[in-house]
Amino acid sequence: MVVLWTDALIYLLIVVILALGLHLRGKEHIKRPLQQIGRSKIGMVSLVVLLFFVLIGLLDSVHFKPTDDTKNEIISLLDYWATPLREHGEKTYSAPFATKLYSKEMIAMPDGSMQWGYPRLEFGGRHLNNPETEKIPDILQKALYGLAQGASLIVFFMLLMWGLLAEQHKRLMLSSTAKTVLAVVFVIVSFSYALIYLSPYYHVFGTDKVGEDVFYQAVKSIRTGLVIGTLTTLIMLPMAIIFGILAGFFRGWVDDVIQYIYTTLNSIPGVLLIAASILMVQVYMASHESDFTSVIVRADTRLLFLCMILGVTSWTGLCRLLRAETLKLREMEYVQAASALGVKQGAILLRHILPNVMHIVLISVVLDFSSLVLAEAVLSYINIGVDPTSYSWGNMINGARLEMAREPVVWWSLTAAFVFMFALVLAANLFADVVQDAFDPRRSGNE
Amino acid sequence: MTQYIIRRLLYSLPLLMGVNILTFVLFFVVNSPDDMARMQLGQKHVTEQAIANWKQQHGYDVPLLWNDSAQGGGKITDTVFYQKSVGLFLFRFGVSDSGRNIGADIKERAWPSLAVALPTLMIGLLVNICFALMMVLFRNSYISKDGVYAAGQSGAGAALEHAGIVLCVILMSISSLFYIIGGQFVIGKVLRLVPISGYDDGMAAVKFLILPVLIGVFSGIGSGTRWYRTLFLEEVGKDYVRTARAKGLSETQTLFRHVLPNAMIPILTGVVVVLPLLFMGSLIMESFFSIPGLGSYTIDAINSQDFAIVRAMVFLGSVLYVIGLLLTDISYTLVDPRVRLS
Numbered sequence: 174m175v176v177l178w179t180d181a182l183i184y185l186l187i188v189v190i191l192a193l194g195l196h197l198r199g200k201e202h203i204k205r206p207l208q209q210i211g212r213s214k215i216g217m218v219s220l221v222v223l224l225f226f227v228l229i230g231l232l233d234s235v236h237f238k239p240t241d242d243t244k245n246e247i248i249s250l251l252d253y254w255a256t257p258l259r260e261h262g263e264k265t266y267s268a269p270f271a272t273k274l275y276s277k278e279m280i281a282m283p284d285g286s287m288q289w290g291y292p293r294l295e296f297g298g299r300h301l302n303n304p305e306t307e308k309i310p311d312i313l314q315k316a317l318y319g320l321a322q323g324a325s326l327i328v329f330f331m332l333l334m335w336g337l338l339a340e341q342h343k344r345l346m347l348s349s350t351a352k353t354v355l356a357v358v359f360v361i362v363s364f365s366y367a368l369i370y371l372s373p374y375y376h377v378f379g380t381d382k383v384g385e386d387v388f389y390q391a392v393k394s395i396r397t398g399l400v401i402g403t404l405t406t407l408i409m410l411p412m413a414i415i416f417g418i419l420a421g422f423f424r425g426w427v428d429d430v431i432q433y434i435y436t437t438l439n440s441i442p443g444v445l446l447i448a449a450s451i452l453m454v455q456v457y458m459a460s461h462e463s464d465f466t467s468v469i470v471r472a473d474t475r476l477l478f479l480c481m482i483l484g485v486t487s488w489t490g491l492c493r494l495l496r497a498e499t500l501k502l503r504e505m506e507y508v509q510a511a512s513a514l515g516v517k518q519g520a521i522l523l524r525h526i527l528p529n530v531m532h533i534v535l536i537s538v539v540l541d542f543s544s545l546v547l548a549e550a551v552l553s554y555i556n557i558g559v560d561p562t563s564y565s566w567g568n569m570i571n572g573a574r575l576e577m578a579r580e581p582v583v584w585w586s587l588t589a590a591f592v593f594m595f596a597l598v599l600a601a602n603l604f605a606d607v608v609q610d611a612f613d614p615r616r617s618g619n620e
Numbered sequence: 621m622t623q624y625i626i627r628r629l630l631y632s633l634p635l636l637m638g639v640n641i642l643t644f645v646l647f648f649v650v651n652s653p654d655d656m657a658r659m660q661l662g663q664k665h666v667t668e669q670a671i672a673n674w675k676q677q678h679g680y681d682v683p684l685l686w687n688d689s690a691q692g693g694g695k696i697t698d699t700v701f702y703q704k705s706v707g708l709f710l711f712r713f714g715v716s717d718s719g720r721n722i723g724a725d726i727k728e729r730a731w732p733s734l735a736v737a738l739p740t741l742m743i744g745l746l747v748n749i750c751f752a753l754m755m756v757l758f759r760n761s762y763i764s765k766d767g768v769y770a771a772g773q774s775g776a777g778a779a780l781e782h783a784g785i786v787l788c789v790i791l792m793s794i795s796s797l798f799y800i801i802g803g804q805f806v807i808g809k810v811l812r813l814v815p816i817s818g819y820d821d822g823m824a825a826v827k828f829l830i831l832p833v834l835i836g837v838f839s840g841i842g843s844g845t846r847w848y849r850t851l852f853l854e855e856v857g858k859d860y861v862r863t864a865r866a867k868g869l870s871e872t873q874t875l876f877r878h879v880l881p882n883a884m885i886p887i888l889t890g891v892v893v894v895l896p897l898l899f900m901g902s903l904i905m906e907s908f909f910s911i912p913g914l915g916s917y918t919i920d921a922i923n924s925q926d927f928a929i930v931r932a933m934v935f936l937g938s939v940l941y942v943i944g945l946l947l948t949d950i951s952y953t954l955v956d957p958r959v960r961l962s
Binding site for chain 1: 634635638639642643646647655656658790792793796798801804805809897900903907918919923925927930937938941942
C-alpha cells in the first residue's frame with residue numbers, strides 16, 4: 174500500500190471527524206440542530222448524494238502498487254475495479270455509446286483493399302457483429318439488466334436491514350423523510366449499477382481526444398474535487414480559529430498584528446496570489462525533478478500545494494467573522510463571571526469561547542466547500558489549478574472547450590463534467606443551506 | 621474628514637509594504653533569479669554566461685537584500701528588493717521579462733477591462749435588486765393577506781418565493797465556465813446573433829461587449845439575488861416597517877419608500893469596494909472572449925511565466941483594494957448620516 178500526502182491528510186480528516194462525532198455524541202445543544210437537519214427532506218437527500226460522492230472519493234484514496242505490475246505505477250482501489258475502463262482506450266474521440274470512431278481514416282478491408290471511412294472502435298461495442306441493427310436493442314437490454322440487478326441488490330439490502338432493525342427504529346424508517354431518502358438511495362444505486370454494468374461494453378460518456386473513457390475521467394475527478402473542497406478547509410481552520418479567537422479575546426497589539434496580517438493577505442487579489450504561488454511550485458518542481466519519481470506523486474504534490482495556497486488565501490474571511498464574534502462573546506456575563514472567579518485565560522478560551530463560535534466555523538466550512546469545488550475548475554482553466562496530468566473537472570472542461578467549434582460538436586466531455594460537478598455542487602449548496610438554518614441562532618429564531 | 625483620509629492613506633503604507641515583502645519572498649527568495657533565468661531561457665543547456673546576461677538585462681544582477689560590495693547607502697539601495705519595490709511604489713513598473721513596457725501596457729489595457737466590467741456590474745446590480753425585490757414582494761403579499769408572519773407554509777406567494785430560492789441555488793451551482801461556454805455556443809454559434817469573441821476600438825466594440833456582459837450578468841444572478849434578498853428581509857423585519865404598514869401604506873409603498881432606501885446602504889457600500897478593482901478586469905471572461913484587457917494580460921503573463929508583470933499586477937491590485945476600502949468608508953458617511961469618521 175502506498176500512502177500519498179493527500180491520502181494521509183484525508184485519513185487524518187476522517188479521524189478528526191470521527192473523534193469530534195464521538196466527543197459531541199449525545200450533547201443536547203448539538204442534538205437539536207441535528208434533528209432539524211434529519212427532519213429536512215432536502216437536507217437528507219443532499220446528504221445521501223454527498224455521501225455517495227465521498228464513498229467514491231475514499232475508494233479512490235486507497236493507493237497501492239499492483240503486484241503483477243511492471244510499469245511502476247500506483248493505482249487506487251477504484252482504478253483496480255475500473256481496470257477495463259482504464260485499459261479500454263480508443264484512438265481518439267468517439268461519441269457516447271458509439272461503435273465507430275469520431276474521425277475518418279483509412280481502413281484495411283478483409284479483402285486487402287483500403288477504404289476511407291469511420292473505423293470500428295477497438296473496445297466500444299466490440300461484441301456486436303452488426304452494430305447498425307443490434308446496437309440499440311443491446312444497449313436497452315444491458316441497461317435493463319443492470320438496472321434490475323442493481324435494484325434487486327438494494328432491495329435485498331433494505332430487507333436485510335429491516336429484518337435486523339429493532340422495533341423502535343422501524344417506526345423511524347417509516348417517516349416520510351426516511352422514505353424519500355430510501356427512494357433516493359434506491360435510484361442512485363440502481364442507476365450506478367446499470368452504468369457499471371454497461372461500461373465494459375460501451376463508452377457510456379464517449380472518449381476524449383486521446384481515446385480515454387470520459388466516464389472514467391469524470392469518476393476519477395470526484396476525488397480531486399473533494400480533496401480541494403475538504404483539505405483546504407482542514408488546512409485553513411487552525412489558522413482561522415486560533416488567529417480569530419486570539420485577536421478578539423486579547424485585543425490590543427495582538428489584535429493589531431493579526432488584523433494587519435489578514436488585511437495584507439486580503440488586499441492581494443486571490444487569483445494572483447494563487448498564480449504566483451503555483452508558478453513558484455512549478456519552478457521548484459522543475460528544478461527538483463528527481464524528487465518526483467512518478468507522475469501520480471508529482472500530481473499529488475501539486476494538488477496538496479494548491480490546497481495549502483487556497484487555504485492561505487481563504488482563511489481571512491472566517492478569521493474576521495470569528496474575531497467579531499469573540500469580541501462580542503468576551504463581554505458576555507458568563508465569560509466575565511469566569512474571569513472574575515479566577516479561571517485561567519486559556520481555560521476560558523477553550524471552555525467558553527471556542528464552543529460558542531463553533532457554529533460559525535461549521536457553517537462556513539459547509540458554505541466554502543461548494544465554492545472551492547467551483548474554484549478548482551476556473552483555476553485549472555487558467556493553468557494554475559491541479560496538475561494537467563491529473564483528473565479533474567477543470568481539466569476536462571479545459572480540454573473540451575476548444576472542440577466546441579468542431580463539426581459535429583464534441584459535447585460529451587463537457588456534459589459529463591457538467592453533470593458530475595453540478596450534482597456535487599448542488600447537493601453541497603442545498604446541504605449548506607439546511608445546515609445554516611439549523612445551526613445559525615439568528616435564523617432558527619424566525620423561521 | 622480630510623484628516624481621516626490622510627491618516628487612512630498613511631495607514632495603507634505599511635499594508636502595501638507588507639504586500640510588497642510577501643510578493644518579494646514569493647518571487648525572489650523561494651526562487652532565485654538564477655532559477656527564473658533558467659526558466660525564461662529554457663530548462664536545459666543554459667550557459668552561465670547566458671544566465672548572467674539575462675540577469676543583467678532585467679536588473680537581477682545585484683544581491684537580493686544586502687549588498688556588501690557597495691558603499692554607504694548603496695548597501696541597501698543596490699539590491700533587487702530596494703530597486704524593484706521603489707519602482708512599484710512610484711508606479712514605474714519597468715519592463716517585463718519579455719521586454720515590453722509594463723506601465724504603457726497597463727494604461728492601454730485598463731479601458732477594455734473597464735468596458736466589460738462596469739456594464740456587467742451595473743446591469744447585474746439592477747437585475748439582482750429587481751429579482752430580490754420581487755421575491756420579497758411575493759412573500760409579503762402573502763403575509764398581508766393572512767395578517768400573520770408565517771412564511772414557508774402553503775400559499776401561492778410563498779410557493780413562488782420558494783421556487784425562486786431553489787432556482788437561485790440551482791443557478792449558483794453551475795460553474796461560471798459553463799455559462800460562458802454555453803452562452804458562446806448558443807448565442808454566438810447556433811443563433812449567430814453576435815460575434816463569439818474579439819474586440820474593436822471605439823463604438824465598434826459594443827457588438828463584442830454584448831455577449832460577455834450578458835453572460836457576466838446571468839452568471840451572477842443566483843448568488844446576487846439570494847444575497848440581496850437576505851438584506852431586504854433583514855430590513856423588512858424592523859420596527860419602522862411595521863409602523864409604515866400600520867399607517868396603512870400598501871405593501872409596494874412600504875417596500876419602495878422605506879425598505880429599499882435603507883437596504884441600499886449595505887448594497888451600495890458593497891459595490892463601492894469592488895469599483896476600483898474593476899480596472900483589473902475579469903480573468904476568465906477576458907480570455908474567453910479575447911478582450912485585450914488587464915485580466916487577459918495577467919493570464920498571458922501567468923502562462924508565459926512573466927514574473928515582472930505578475931508582480932506589477934499584484935501590487936496594482938492591492939493598491940486598488942486599499943482605495944476601495946477607503947472609498948467604502950467615505951461612502952458610508954455620505955449615505956448614512958449617523959456615521960461620522962474620526
